[in-house]
Amino acid sequence: MIPASFDYVRATSLAHAIGLLQNDPDGSKLVAGGHTLIPTLKLRLASPALLIDIGGVGELKGIEVADRIRIGALTTHAELLASEPLRKVLPIFNQAADLIADPQVRNRGTIGGSLANADPAADWPAVAIAVNAELELAGPGGRRHVAAKDFFVDIMTTALELDEVLVAIHIPRPDPGLQFRYRKIRHPASGYAVVGVAVSLRRRDGTVSQATIGITGATGHAFRADSASAHLTGKPLSSQNIARAAALASEQADCLSDGYASADYRKHLVKTEVARALTSLSDA
Secondary structure, eight states: OOOOOOEEEEOSSHHHHHHHHHHOTTTEEEESSOTTHHHHHHTTSOOOSEEEEOTTOGGGOOEEESSEEEEETTOBHHHHHHOHHHHHHOHHHHHHHTTSSOHHHHHHOBHHHHHHHTOTTOSHHHHHHHTTOEEEEEETTEEEEEEHHHHEEETTEESOOTTOEEEEEEEEOOOTTOEEEEEEEEOTTTOOEEEEEEEEEEEETTEEEEEEEEEESSSSSOEEOHHHHHHHTTSOOOHHHHHHHHHHHHHHOOOOOOSSOOHHHHHHHHHHHHHHHHHHHHTO
């Protein structure tokens, strides 16, 4: 449980961090909260030549709630849980943060680290998809924005280039009528999502006018359940329509299998958790 030797630099700015990454993209790793990277180093599953600590970069911190919402990549789970302005406009962040691990992890772990790491069972990817977030990435060539639905590519693989840094999460400020729900079945040991479901939904005159469903834990990466959302749009949020949408979400999921949950069990959980999330909004 002893890491291989590496050099360590504490970045003083975003430009400094990008410059260090550019020197050796393959041999460098960023660290902030470190909840995934440190155990990986100790097990020698990763052996970077250089560890770049970005924990002191101010541009990557903070929550701004205005016409648009900006969440810095270094914002901790605990800060998201405690933010009253964010809870008022996007309560799904409070719902999700409250279900993440334990206080020790919530106080150190960051939303940017979770998104960039793209663990198939992480909570924030599904939430980012459900709220139609855009992720701001910075690299030697400048800055670019990637929609959350396009950011997650495969198991622990994203659209982030080796010499880029995830800077912030940008979210359109929702209208007051938009409803949100996050649910998950937790792994009893790790607390990660065996299946997690994030929903944003709007109804007008008794019918669904907008629905976005993000799912994590089930497949190799978080995904948007487009067929389920399309089925709900323009229809009442009835038990029959909820059941059909949940079935469509399950059909879209090419599920993982492991020692705790088989692929068939995960498909079943996608169906039941989507149905429960939608039903809870229909009753609200």
